Amino acid sequence: MNPRFIGLLSGTSMDAVDAALVSFEDAGPRCLATHSHAIPEDLRQGLRTLAAPGARSDPDTWGRLDARTGELMAAAVQALLENHGIDAATVRAVGSHGQTLRHRPQERPPFSLQIGCPHRIAQATGLTVVADFRRRDMAAGGQGAPLVPAFHRYALGAEDEQRVILNLGGIANVTILPARRDEAEHGTPVRGFDTGPANALCDAWIRVCRGDAFDAGGGWAAQGRVDEALLAAMRTDPYFHRPAPKSTGTEHFHLDWVRGHLGGRSLAAVDVQRTLVELTARSVAAAILETAPRARRLLVCGGGVHNRCLMESLEANLPGWDVASTAVLGVPPDWVEAMAFAWLARETLAGRPGNLPAVTGAREAVVLGAIHPGRDGRI
Ligand SMILES: Nc1ncnc2c1ncn2[C@@H]1O[C@H](COP(=O)(O)OP(=O)(O)OP(=O)(O)O)[C@@H](O)[C@H]1O
Ligand SMILES: [Mg+2]
Incomplete structure (x- = not known):
C-alpha cells in the first residue's frame, strides 16, 4: 500500500477544521477521504478574541484554548477515520498546521504562534503527529510562511x-x-x-x-x-x-x-x-x-x-x-491546504526539508516541525 497521511488544517477564516487522508502515489498525491469538523461557536469566539490584534490575554486563556483546540483536532481525525471506515493502522502520521493566533514575521525577533495541542492529537488517536512547522523556518531566518x-x-x-x-x-x-x-x-x-x-x-x-x-x-x-x-x-x-x-x-x-x-x-x-x-x-x-x-x-x-x-x-x-x-x-x-500538511508531515518523517528558502527567505532549507510519537512510542 502507498503511504497514507492525514493533513489537518484550520486556517485564518476559522470556518472549520479540515482533515484529509492523502495517499502518496507514483502519479502524485491522491485525496482519499475528507472531513470538515465544525468548530463550536464558543471556542471560535474564544480563538477570535485571542487572535484579535491588541487582545489582552493571560496564560490561563491561552492554555485552555490550546487544550480545547487540540481535542477538537483529535476529534476531527477520529471522525475522518470513523466516517470512512479507515483503519488507523494504515495511516503513517498526521501533519497538523495548528490554529494561528499570531503571525509577526516583521517583528524583531519575528515569531508565529499556532495552537492546538499536538500531544492530545497523538494521545487520542495513537498516531504519530508532526506539528509546529512554521517556527523552524523562522529559526532559520525565514518568514515561516507560506509553506504550501x-x-x-x-x-x-x-x-x-x-x-x-x-x-x-x-x-x-x-x-x-x-x-x-x-x-x-x-x-x-x-x-x-x-x-x-x-x-x-x-x-x-x-x-x-x-x-x-x-x-x-x-x-x-x-x-x-x-x-x-x-x-x-x-x-x-x-x-x-x-x-x-x-x-x-x-x-x-x-x-x-x-x-x-x-x-x-x-x-x-x-x-x-x-x-x-x-x-x-x-x-x-x-x-x-x-x-x-x-x-x-x-x-x-x-x-x-x-x-x-x-x-x-x-x-x-x-x-x-x-x-x-x-x-x-x-x-x-477545498482540500489543497490540508493535503499540503499531510505532505509536509511525510517530508519531515523522511528527513527532508519542507521549506523553500527562495519563498520564505530562510537562510537554508530545513526539516520542519516537531514529531510527537504515536502509540507505543512509534515515530
Ligand atoms: N460557498 C461559498 N461561497 C462563498 N465563499 C465561500 C464559500 N465556501 C467557502 N467560502 C469562503 O472561504 C472561506 C474559507 O476558506 P478556506 O477554508 O480555504 O480558508 P482558511 O480556512 O482561512 O484557510 P487558509 O487561510 O489557511 O488558506 C470562508 O470563510 C468563506 O469566506
Ligand atoms: Mg478553512
Whole structure:
C-alpha cells in the first residue's frame, strides 16, 4: 500500500477544521477521504478574541484554548477515520498546521504562534503527529510562511508550462511555479508569498452587517458597486508594495483596518463588500502580473473559489489568462491546504526539508516541525 497521511488544517477564516487522508502515489498525491469538523461557536469566539490584534490575554486563556483546540483536532481525525471506515493502522502520521493566533514575521525577533495541542492529537488517536512547522523556518531566518508552495510544486507543477497557483483562504497566497524543465536546466526558483487579504475582510464585514459567516457564492457582493476611492485608499497600504518574501495575517488585515480606510464616509454596506472583493482581485492580479508577466495559467484553490463575484473579478483583472480551479488537475480545491500538511508531515518523517528558502527567505532549507510519537512510542 502507498503511504497514507492525514493533513489537518484550520486556517485564518476559522470556518472549520479540515482533515484529509492523502495517499502518496507514483502519479502524485491522491485525496482519499475528507472531513470538515465544525468548530463550536464558543471556542471560535474564544480563538477570535485571542487572535484579535491588541487582545489582552493571560496564560490561563491561552492554555485552555490550546487544550480545547487540540481535542477538537483529535476529534476531527477520529471522525475522518470513523466516517470512512479507515483503519488507523494504515495511516503513517498526521501533519497538523495548528490554529494561528499570531503571525509577526516583521517583528524583531519575528515569531508565529499556532495552537492546538499536538500531544492530545497523538494521545487520542495513537498516531504519530508532526506539528509546529512554521517556527523552524523562522529559526532559520525565514518568514515561516507560506509553506504550501513546495507542495504546490510537487502536486501541481508541469514539465513545460509556467503556472501560478492561488489559494483564496482568509489570506491570499500565490505560488509561481516555473516549468519543471526551467527549474532543472536553469535553476529558476519557485516563488511564493501572501498577496494580502482574501476572504478574511469580506467575512468580517458581512458578519457585522448581516450576521452571516460568509457571502455564499458572492451573491451579496455581486449586488454592490466598487467604490474606487475606498479601493485606492486601501491599496496604499505598504504591505501591497513591499517586495517578497512576505507573509501576513488577520492581525494586519482586519475590520478596523477597513474602518480606518472608510474614514467616517458613509458608503452602502453592499458597496463596501463589493469593494473588498475587488481589493482581493486587484491585489492578487497586480502581484501576479509583476512576478510572472509571461504566465497565462492560474489555478485557484481555497474557499474563495466558491465566490463567483471574486472569481469573475479575478478573470476581469487578468485578461487573456486561463483561470480555473485546481479541480481541473484532479486536486480538490477545498482540500489543497490540508493535503499540503499531510505532505509536509511525510517530508519531515523522511528527513527532508519542507521549506523553500527562495519563498520564505530562510537562510537554508530545513526539516520542519516537531514529531510527537504515536502509540507505543512509534515515530
Ligand atoms: N460557498 C461559498 N461561497 C462563498 N465563499 C465561500 C464559500 N465556501 C467557502 N467560502 C469562503 O472561504 C472561506 C474559507 O476558506 P478556506 O477554508 O480555504 O480558508 P482558511 O480556512 O482561512 O484557510 P487558509 O487561510 O489557511 O488558506 C470562508 O470563510 C468563506 O469566506
Ligand atoms: Mg478553512
